[in-house]
Amino acid sequence: MIQVTIDTHPIEVEEGTTILEAAQRLGINIPTLCHHPALEPYGACRLCTVEITQNGRSQLVTSCNYPIRREIEVQTASEKVVKGRRLLAELLLARCSNVPKVQELAASLGVTQVRFEPHDELCYLCGLCVRVCRERIGQSAISFVGRGVDRQVGPPFLKFSTDCIACGACAFVCPTGAIQLKDITDKEPRPLLSEFDMGLARRGNIYIPFPQAVPKIPVIDREHCLHYTLGRCETCEVFCQAKAINYDQEDEFLDLDADAIIVATGFDLIDPRTKPEFGYGVYPNVLTGLEFERLSSASGPTMGEIIVNGKKPKDVVFIHCVGSRDPHTGVPYCSRVCCMYTAKHAHLVRDKLPEANITAFYMDVRAFGKGYEEFYDRVRHERILYRRGEPSEVYKRGDRLVVRAEDTLLRKSIEVEADMIVLATAVTPRADTAAMATLLGIERSPDGFFQEAHPKFRPVESTRPNIFLAGCCQGPKDIPDTVAQAKAAASSAMVTLSRVSRSRTA
Amino acid sequence: MEQPRIGVYICHCGFNIAATVDVEAVAEFARHLPGVTIARNYMYMCSEPGQNLIKQDIAEYGLKSVVVASCSPRMHEPTFRKAAQMGGVNFGRVEMANIREQCSWVHKDRHEATEKAKALVASAVAKAAYLEPLEQREVGVTSGAVVIGGGVAGLVAALDVADAGYPTYIVEKSDHLGGRVADLNRTFPELEPVSDWLPSVIERVQEHPNIAVFLNARVEKVEGYVGNFRVKVSERPEPFSVGAMIVATGYNVFDPKRKPEFGYGRYPQVVTTLEMEKRLAEGNLTVNGKTPKDIVFVKCVGSRDVQLGNPYCSRVCCMVSAKQARLIKEQLPDSHVTVFYMDVRTFGKRGEEFYDEARNAGILYRRGNAAEIYRKGDRVVVRVEDTFLRRTLEHEADLVVLAVGMEAREDVTDIAALLKLPRSADGFFLEAHPKLRPVDTAVDGVFLAGCCQGPKDIPDTIAQAKAAASSSLIPLIRGKVPVESATAVSDPELCAACGMCVDVCPFGAPSIDPVWNVSVVNAVLCKGCGTCAAICPSKAIRLQHFTPEQILAQVDALVW
Amino acid sequence: MQVDTLELSQKFNLYGCIQCGKCVGGCPVSMKTALDVRFLIYEALVGVLPDPTHMEELWDCTCCFTCVERCPKDVKPAELIIGLRSLLVESGTIPKTVTDALQGIFRQGNPLGFAREQRADWAKDLNIKSAQEGCELLYFVGCTPAYDLRLQPVAKALAKTFQKAGLDFGTLGIEETCCGNEVRRVGEQGLFEMLVEEGKPLLESTGAKQIVTISPHCFNTFKKEYGLSGMQVSHYTQVVANLLEAGKIKFGGRVEKKVTYHDPCFLGKQNHIFDEPRAILQAIPGVKFVEMDRIRERSLCCEGGGGRMWVEGTNMEERLAFQRVQEAVETGAEVLAVACPFCLLTLEDAVKVKGLEDKLRVMDIMELVNMAL
Numbered sequence A: 001m002i003q004v005t006i007d008t009h010p011i012e013v014e015e016g017t018t019i020l021e022a023a024q025r026l027g028i029n030i031p032t033l034c035h036h037p038a039l040e041p042y043g044a045c046r047l048c049t050v051e052i053t054q055n056g057r058s059q060l061v062t063s064c065n066y067p068i069r070r071e072i073e074v075q076t077a078s079e080k081v082v083k084g085r086r087l088l089a090e091l092l093l094a095r096c097s098n099v100p101k102v103q104e105l106a107a108s109l110g111v112t113q114v115r116f117e118p119h120d121e122l123c124y125l126c127g128l129c130v131r132v133c134r135e136r137i138g139q140s141a142i143s144f145v146g147r148g149v150d151r152q153v154g155p156p157f158l159k160f161s162t163d164c165i166a167c168g169a170c171a172f173v174c175p176t177g178a179i180q181l182k183d184i185t186d187k188e189p190r191p192l193l194s195e196f197d198m199g200l201a202r203r204g205n206i207y208i209p210f211p212q213a214v215p216k217i218p219v220i221d222r223e224h225c226l227h228y229t230l231g232r233c234e235t236c237e238v239f240c241q242a243k244a245i246n247y248d249q250e251d252e253f254l255d256l257d258a259d260a261i262i263v264a265t266g267f268d269l270i271d272p273r274t275k276p277e278f279g280y281g282v283y284p285n286v287l288t289g290l291e292f293e294r295l296s297s298a299s300g301p302t303m304g305e306i307i308v309n310g311k312k313p314k315d316v317v318f319i320h321c322v323g324s325r326d327p328h329t330g331v332p333y334c335s336r337v338c339c340m341y342t343a344k345h346a347h348l349v350r351d352k353l354p355e356a357n358i359t360a361f362y363m364d365v366r367a368f369g370k371g372y373e374e375f376y377d378r379v380r381h382e383r384i385l386y387r388r389g390e391p392s393e394v395y396k397r398g399d400r401l402v403v404r405a406e407d408t409l410l411r412k413s414i415e416v417e418a419d420m421i422v423l424a425t426a427v428t429p430r431a432d433t434a435a436m437a438t439l440l441g442i443e444r445s446p447d448g449f450f451q452e453a454h455p456k457f458r459p460v461e462s463t464r465p466n467i468f469l470a471g472c473c474q475g476p477k478d479i480p481d482t483v484a485q486a487k488a489a490a491s492s493a494m495v496t497l498s499r500v501s502r503s504r505t506a
Numbered sequence B: 001m002e003q004p005r006i007g008v009y010i011c012h013c014g015f016n017i018a019a020t021v022d023v024e025a026v027a028e029f030a031r032h033l034p035g036v037t038i039a040r041n042y043m044y045m046c047s048e049p050g051q052n053l054i055k056q057d058i059a060e061y062g063l064k065s066v067v068v069a070s071c072s073p074r075m076h077e078p079t080f081r082k083a084a085q086m087g088g089v090n091f092g093r094v095e096m097a098n099i100r101e102q103c104s105w106v107h108k109d110r111h112e113a114t115e116k117a118k119a120l121v122a123s124a125v126a127k128a129a130y131l132e133p134l135e136q137r138e139v140g141v142t143s144g145a146v147v148i149g150g151g152v153a154g155l156v157a158a159l160d161v162a163d164a165g166y167p168t169y170i171v172e173k174s175d176h177l178g179g180r181v182a183d184l185n186r187t188f189p190e191l192e193p194v195s196d197w198l199p200s201v202i203e204r205v206q207e208h209p210n211i212a213v214f215l216n217a218r219v220e221k222v223e224g225y226v227g228n229f230r231v232k233v234s235e236r237p238e239p240f241s242v243g244a245m246i247v248a249t250g251y252n253v254f255d256p257k258r259k260p261e262f263g264y265g266r267y268p269q270v271v272t273t274l275e276m277e278k279r280l281a282e283g284n285l286t287v288n289g290k291t292p293k294d295i296v297f298v299k300c301v302g303s304r305d306v307q308l309g310n311p312y313c314s315r316v317c318c319m320v321s322a323k324q325a326r327l328i329k330e331q332l333p334d335s336h337v338t339v340f341y342m343d344v345r346t347f348g349k350r351g352e353e354f355y356d357e358a359r360n361a362g363i364l365y366r367r368g369n370a371a372e373i374y375r376k377g378d379r380v381v382v383r384v385e386d387t388f389l390r391r392t393l394e395h396e397a398d399l400v401v402l403a404v405g406m407e408a409r410e411d412v413t414d415i416a417a418l419l420k421l422p423r424s425a426d427g428f429f430l431e432a433h434p435k436l437r438p439v440d441t442a443v444d445g446v447f448l449a450g451c452c453q454g455p456k457d458i459p460d461t462i463a464q465a466k467a468a469a470s471s472s473l474i475p476l477i478r479g480k481v482p483v484e485s486a487t488a489v490s491d492p493e494l495c496a497a498c499g500m501c502v503d504v505c506p507f508g509a510p511s512i513d514p515v516w517n518v519s520v521v522n523a524v525l526c527k528g529c530g531t532c533a534a535i536c537p538s539k540a541i542r543l544q545h546f547t548p549e550q551i552l553a554q555v556d557a558l559v560w
Numbered sequence C: 001m002q003v004d005t006l007e008l009s010q011k012f013n014l015y016g017c018i019q020c021g022k023c024v025g026g027c028p029v030s031m032k033t034a035l036d037v038r039f040l041i042y043e044a045l046v047g048v049l050p051d052p053t054h055m056e057e058l059w060d061c062t063c064c065f066t067c068v069e070r071c072p073k074d075v076k077p078a079e080l081i082i083g084l085r086s087l088l089v090e091s092g093t094i095p096k097t098v099t100d101a102l103q104g105i106f107r108q109g110n111p112l113g114f115a116r117e118q119r120a121d122w123a124k125d126l127n128i129k130s131a132q133e134g135c136e137l138l139y140f141v142g143c144t145p146a147y148d149l150r151l152q153p154v155a156k157a158l159a160k161t162f163q164k165a166g167l168d169f170g171t172l173g174i175e176e177t178c179c180g181n182e183v184r185r186v187g188e189q190g191l192f193e194m195l196v197e198e199g200k201p202l203l204e205s206t207g208a209k210q211i212v213t214i215s216p217h218c219f220n221t222f223k224k225e226y227g228l229s230g231m232q233v234s235h236y237t238q239v240v241a242n243l244l245e246a247g248k249i250k251f252g253g254r255v256e257k258k259v260t261y262h263d264p265c266f267l268g269k270q271n272h273i274f275d276e277p278r279a280i281l282q283a284i285p286g287v288k289f290v291e292m293d294r295i296r297e298r299s300l301c302c303e304g305g306g307g308r309m310w311v312e313g314t315n316m317e318e319r320l321a322f323q324r325v326q327e328a329v330e331t332g333a334e335v336l337a338v339a340c341p342f343c344l345l346t347l348e349d350a351v352k353v354k355g356l357e358d359k360l361r362v363m364d365i366m367e368l369v370n371m372a373l
Helices: A019-026 A079-095 A098-106 A128-137 A169-173 A226-228 A235-239 A289-296 A339-352 A373-380 A433-438 A479-505 B023-031 B048-061 B072-086 B098-102 B108-129 B153-162 B199-205 B271-283 B315-329 B351-360 B413-421 B458-478 B502-503 B530-536 B548-559 C003-011 C022-026 C035-048 C056-061 C066-070 C078-091 C094-106 C143-147 C154-166 C181-185 C190-206 C218-225 C234-247 C275-283 C319-330 C343-352 C365-372
Strands: A002-006 A008-015 A048-054 A057-062 A072-075 A143-145 A152-154 A262-265 A267-269 A286-288 A314-321 A358-360 A386-388 A393-397 A400-407 A412-418 A420-425 A427-431 A467-469 B006-011 B036-042 B065-070 B095-097 B137-140 B145-148 B167-171 B211-214 B217-227 B228-234 B241-242 B244-247 B249-251 B270-272 B294-301 B337-343 B362-369 B372-374 B377-385 B391-397 B399-404 B406-408 B444-450 B482-483 B488-490 B510-512 B519-521 B541-543 C139-141 C211-214 C231-236 C257-259 C286-290 C333-338 C360-366
Touching: A002 A019, A019 A072, A019 A226, A048 A079, A057 A079, A057 A286, A072 C218, A079 A098, A128 A143, A128 A169, A128 A226, A143 A339, A226 C078, A262 A433, A262 A479, A262 B362, A286 A289, A286 A373, A286 C094, A289 A339, A289 A386, A289 A420, A314 A339, A314 A400, A314 A412, A314 C066, A339 A358, A339 A373, A339 A386, A339 A420, A339 B337, A358 B502, A373 A386, A386 A400, A386 B072, A386 C035, A393 C094, A400 C154, A412 B488, A433 B108, A433 B406, A467 A479, A479 B458, B006 B023, B006 B048, B006 B108, B048 B065, B048 B072, B065 B072, B065 B108, B065 C066, B095 B098, B098 B108, B098 C181, B145 B153, B145 B228, B153 B199, B153 B244, B153 B458, B167 B228, B199 C094, B217 B413, B228 B244, B271 B315, B271 C333, B294 B315, B294 B377, B294 B391, B294 C094, B315 B337, B315 B351, B315 B399, B351 B362, B362 B377, B362 B391, B377 B399, B377 C022, B391 B399, B444 B458, B458 B482, B488 B519, B502 B510, B502 B519, B530 B541, C003 C078, C022 C035, C022 C066, C035 C078, C056 C078, C066 C078, C078 C181, C094 C181, C094 C190, C143 C154, C154 C234, C181 C190, C181 C218, C190 C211, C211 C218, C218 C231, C231 C234, C234 C365, C275 C365, C319 C343, C333 C343, C343 C360, C360 C365
Parallel strands: A002 A072, A262 A467, A286 A420, A314 A358, A314 A420, A358 A386, B006 B036, B006 B065, B065 B095, B145 B167, B145 B244, B167 B211, B244 B444, B270 B399, B294 B337, B294 B399, B337 B362, C139 C211, C211 C231, C257 C286, C257 C333, C333 C360
Antiparallel strands: A002 A008, A048 A057, A048 A072, A143 A152, A267 A427, A393 A400, A400 A412, B137 B482, B217 B228, B228 B241, B249 B406, B372 B377, B377 B391, B488 B541, B510 B519
């Protein structure tokens, strides 16, 4: 351990610690431009220069890469240092006169005049991009090319790089926005889409799914994270102050003894592409109900504004029964919740877009629950037009969409133009239901959901004793019915457990 | 007084508060309030990091009280109380300022909302300076549950509670168990007879060692609170105690005479779906001695009718109509069966398929709300517009079945009064939360099962009954329940034993001690309503957590 | 004429409509007219309502308000029809007979084309005091009973009954003017408002505590649309039934007839007064009372209301009144009792056209009362 003093504050550090690291531990701020905690220090910008004194002699060194090997006295803001910094700032400002970060730096050092000819560069050759691509990403797709005044950052021969994997790390670390992917590669970067936001927003490889996630702890996408795919990066580990990142975490397999099992595995929604006539996936303004939920959520990708294709829609159409009640899609049953959530969505659109024309196409309106019919009355009074007829097709006309249907009450075929179409997609059993059923030894009904012991009289028991069903894994249902059924399953489990505990104490 | 050392936390609640209230300004304002040691603002105070802020600050700054300005205490008071407790500050020293439901959600002007939030926070901080610790109390739970109603809901709920090992008492008004399901013939979608299942359930109830059944009985009086209800049943001379109560009183059938245009009661050809059940069970579908050739179902009779006062949907009638139509067609294959409807709500499991099968069996579904029925010879005529044909029909029929809806029972007011249960606008009992608490009521320890909470079919009734059972089992299995901590306390030095507190208390908590001649408040019975504290002329009774100093401090802070 | 369907939808609260068809199913004329109010509502909602100018069927509506009474979503379909009619009134494209009637009301206070000064002629021998002198009960006669020779006996019978009962009553004499019930219903909102503006103070100035009408139409508009303060509005059947119950009038004679009763739409369906007329009839000694099938809330409209006294309507070959009198005959009744001047005229007309004079006589309840008093 070596004793040093920085601005008269003493600190003991291990040999090899840089002055910058030591200063940071003391909470002393030394300005830097080319330093990055996850990259090897480069010493390019020279801003971190400090004055060290040892054995009576002083010299100026860059604190970011100077390893402490013996006792030294450091001054981070001596007259010499400050003078040097000011000149650096002036030079930088001359090169990059319109870069906000440089302007801020100059202002903080009291540099107001620039004696040199001003230029309008964005890049100040800090090398962060080059270093991240080399050290973390490991592709070395870009480097410094040219010498002297011609030095710049770019791929070999300034042609599109074949090594670049379009990860965007260079653009991410660049402090000025000087580097653009399109200058390095012709590959299209493919953003990772947030599953929670239904693909309407992006996320990183390490991410927290949404602000209210429980637990609110980041998770790593093993499929795309560079550590797992290329054995590289690991930048997150550097930043995590709690040292919580463990790349070697594996799934734990636990052996649990249970007297009762409650299956609450939920549901999936049908891929709207199974009804290609609605143009989902072809037209960007055709959404599913769940996508609309994200759009209307205050913490969603648009902060709750209904914006599609960059515009607020004027004509909105809701289509019920997309995939449900349809033997062709393998979903002959009713999905039970769509009539009500469509009414809710229509109400939300009306709330946010008071002048929009809102039409809901239906076959039957199934507002059967407590307060549901009254809600249906309410949304109609909000000038939401319910038209009877299941639409047949959606196609484009100019930059608008057209919904083609027969209005069975008008007895006429109609075309309704729309800027946004929301599809109420069918509720289906989860894709792994068959596997779960085999695993648990329980049966499924013809509709694919788990089978109750008796459809009428034993709605929460599966076909196997002491395995109970709760929620949509048994069939589509709304929240109050799910909660009731879940508590019912709990009750059955309580009975089992009571029996077991009584027989044990007996 | 020692330094209050109050920690103030202003929550953004995402955009719910922060979009309207300038939370940073409020935090800055709070920083300068008297007694405040630290003031912060954070995205989601209720989240784990938010709670950790509180715990860390308590440790680091030695906080004595905590003020959280966020949503309604009804949402997260328990959360913050627990966080403070875990951090080392007694939960009684936590005060909340509701700047969401009472501020950001009801005001649009940012400046006004921010000023109001500041006032609310100042008020909460002023009170926090006077907060005292509270005691966490629990009482034991009497084992057992009372189930009011011996229909399907009551039977199923009782069985689960009894199977779990607790004594259960079923109080049934009529002379038999089984309720309305006992009157049914076959049920959809399996078309199995009720007699295949219900009698075995009733038998299991009757033979269950843990279940006592009182027939021809009513609940006359209920006193007490969750864990300790004292119940007086008419058929039992002595009152008895239970830990939980389940209300499963069922529903009334709509009387179609209230829709005189259908001629029910005038024409023998017009019957209700319930009457049809009996006929189907008996196999007797004749009308006036003849086999009907043309049968019509009229749906939504007494439901979805704003003018009648029943705007709600009765949920089961679409399936009942489809079921009976199919059974009729089975028995009379040459008959014409038509169902007139506004919507077809066959939403349940196997429901849509059942509807498909009905149509495939030749039952005609025509969209139009039947308007009138009148006589023509020995037939009746149903006047209805077929909205798809756009034509009014005078449809002659031999038999018309009215799909009558469900209504709240007329004695629901008695039960509501007995148990202090609120009702929703449709007349059925009101659940504690429409989405997340479908079987709980506003009264702790009293749960709802079946159609008394709203129309539903048998599987949903059974699920709900079991849900009510599971809710009841929680206090029963735990053996104890928490009781209100912020109760009233009487100062014997100030009390003059005038007895006014005893008179006004709705829960019978205070009493005059015969030896010391002062008022003593039973902390277990006390619910913390504060009526006694308000009326006490000598201010001997004070309500913890709402003392005069605290409330006056709040008022002063608001009026500054 | 371009109709602002958005305005119509909002003004008449059409958004509540779920297109169930209950209105049209119960509409008495829907079997024989192109008028489909449900469809009109839908066209308005969807914005494809055609120009109503040449919709002759709009004049078929009798304003019986069965649709209003039965709508499960409390939309008032008949008000839409009245609303469309008022658009036609504004554009001046209404049937000439309606125009004539309205002009008569405007000029002479009655649609029948008689002079105002003759309005009290029917009562000249009856010594009825003027209500302006102050009275407990204001006897509002109505245009048809005042001028129509067939109805004047009813007016007289009622006056005599009041006198026999010793009631302190008076009439407005020639000051009385049309109540305007039919005026609003044919869409002449401006004239209606004028009638109310002048009529309301006139009625209230008498200081009477109660106003009684012969016609259920006058009764309906006074009760629901005039906003009379401090006055109880009654139909004569209510007053006479009360008098009978209180013993203020007694029947001396007998009427040996089999009698059936037709519920007028404006009395029965719209104001739920079913029992009082029956109580009166059943109290008359000698009367054998029989009910038809379509009674009370399901009474078959006579097609006299909603301006139909002034407009033939489409498809008049199949008058509902024909069906009605046939139904009465089938009960075996000799007398078809009514309590409305329009019902009396339309049903009597039907009897004549169908050649049923020797089988059935159409009489107002007061005529029967008069026979027995």
